Amino acid sequence: MLNKIWGAFFFVAFLVAAGKSLVLGDHAAWQAMVAAAFDMAKTGFEIALGLTGVMCLWLGVMRLGEKGGAVDLLAKAFGPLLHRLFPGVPRGHPAMGSVVMNMAANMLGLDNAATPLGLKAMGELQTLNPDPDTASDDQILFLVINTSAVTVIPATIFVYRAQLGAADPTDVFVPLLIATFCSTMVGLIVTASVQRLRLWDPVVLAYLGGMTALVAGMVFYFSGLEREVMERHSSVVSNFIIFGLIITFLALAAYRRLPVYETFVEGAKDGFKVAIGIIPFLVAMLVAIGVLRASGTLDLVLDVARGGVERLGWDARWVDGMPTALMRPLSGSGARGMMLEAMEVHGADSFVGRLVSVIQGTTETTFYVLAVYFGSVGIRRTRHAVACGLAADAGGIVAAILVTYLFFG
Numbered sequence: 001m002l003n004k005i006w007g008a009f010f011f012v013a014f015l016v017a018a019g020k021s022l023v024l025g026d027h028a029a030w031q032a033m034v035a036a037a038f039d040m041a042k043t044g045f046e047i048a049l050g051l052t053g054v055m056c057l058w059l060g061v062m063r064l065g066e067k068g069g070a071v072d073l074l075a076k077a078f079g080p081l082l083h084r085l086f087p088g089v090p091r092g093h094p095a096m097g098s099v100v101m102n103m104a105a106n107m108l109g110l111d112n113a114a115t116p117l118g119l120k121a122m123g124e125l126q127t128l129n130p131d132p133d134t135a136s137d138d139q140i141l142f143l144v145i146n147t148s149a150v151t152v153i154p155a156t157i158f159v160y161r162a163q164l165g166a167a168d169p170t171d172v173f174v175p176l177l178i179a180t181f182c183s184t185m186v187g188l189i190v191t192a193s194v195q196r197l198r199l200w201d202p203v204v205l206a207y208l209g210g211m212t213a214l215v216a217g218m219v220f221y222f223s224g225l226e227r228e229v230m231e232r233h234s235s236v237v238s239n240f241i242i243f244g245l246i247i248t249f250l251a252l253a254a255y256r257r258l259p260v261y262e263t264f265v266e267g268a269k270d271g272f273k274v275a276i277g278i279i280p281f282l283v284a285m286l287v288a289i290g291v292l293r294a295s296g297t298l299d300l301v302l303d304v305a306r307g308g309v310e311r312l313g314w315d316a317r318w319v320d321g322m323p324t325a326l327m328r329p330l331s332g333s334g335a336r337g338m339m340l341e342a343m344e345v346h347g348a349d350s351f352v353g354r355l356v357s358v359i360q361g362t363t364e365t366t367f368y369v370l371a372v373y374f375g376s377v378g379i380r381r382t383r384h385a386v387a388c389g390l391a392a393d394a395g396g397i398v399a400a401i402l403v404t405y406l407f408f409g
Helices: 002-024 028-068 070-085 094-107 111-126 137-147 155-163 173-195 202-223 227-255 260-277 279-294 297-311 317-327 332-346 351-362 366-375 385-408
Strands: none
Touching: 002 028, 002 279, 002 297, 028 070, 028 155, 028 227, 028 260, 028 279, 028 332, 070 094, 070 202, 070 227, 094 111, 094 137, 111 137, 111 366, 137 173, 137 366, 137 385, 155 332, 155 351, 173 202, 173 227, 173 351, 173 385, 202 227, 202 385, 227 260, 227 385, 260 279, 279 297, 279 332, 297 317, 317 332, 317 351, 317 385, 332 351, 351 385, 366 385
């Protein structure tokens, strides 16, 4: 899928530029596209290189949390809920342990740990599947929760915002947390409706009701503040929570008598590898998007959409975030490229810059997760997995737009 999208960007840009030359006599697009290709290649390299220090910091902190037992604590905290959401998994079966650990790792943003645990969980769920070619209800729900997983610390979003000059890179934390929670709830409710899960179970209601009340309380509190006060309080709350989690991870590691400095450095070493490893992917996507914009194609599409929205009498600033939103279910690197390009054009602290940051952290790449997780166990018939995953994506995107207007509009 990504191969076709990436190639299409260049071919569409070429056709639009050719049309301008032949019909309008406008030859400027050719120079603009070549200049954009070189400029965006340089930008991609500079962004990736600049990520190194911050990635080292966050991956070091995450390693403290992982080794200190934060994943285990989250697994124990959410175990009772997941036992009821996955009724096909017998108590004591190893599949439940992997499912719980995968969810916990996702919440902490431990991608390197979450993916292997997710593949392991899918493999163990497959042992309970009576039809190995067809996805079971438990496997579908597991995938949907993965594609819309709540991430408590969206570290990579903060890193990109810092690199692109955001005054307070973490100011999107509270909006992002609200939006990703909405995405997960939509995915869960839609999947539960199809699978006829008992969401009215007292334990399930207690968990979901408590989390919903917490998020609703945050929305109610912040919506009652004036714009400047809201942004200031949101920044304080975001930074307090994030630094509090760092202290908690450090305290847990110290409690387990781990060498905290050495553990941090061990995780930080991966930061350099990650930052350098994304250079080819970042350059590839930024060049393709830059060429598409330089040809005038992207601006033309957005102008048409913006005009339609304005004719309805609506504020149209959110339209510039839609390329990121539409790319998100298809490709993580593609959506990341769209996000970075939008922040480059509009500014990291602009409405659009904050919106694309929230969208990027709200959901996962549905089709990629589906292909990898189901492909790993040989499932060919996915049943309602795609529809439920896309419903979660849609819910997250709508929530991202609404909370961005609430906090930064």
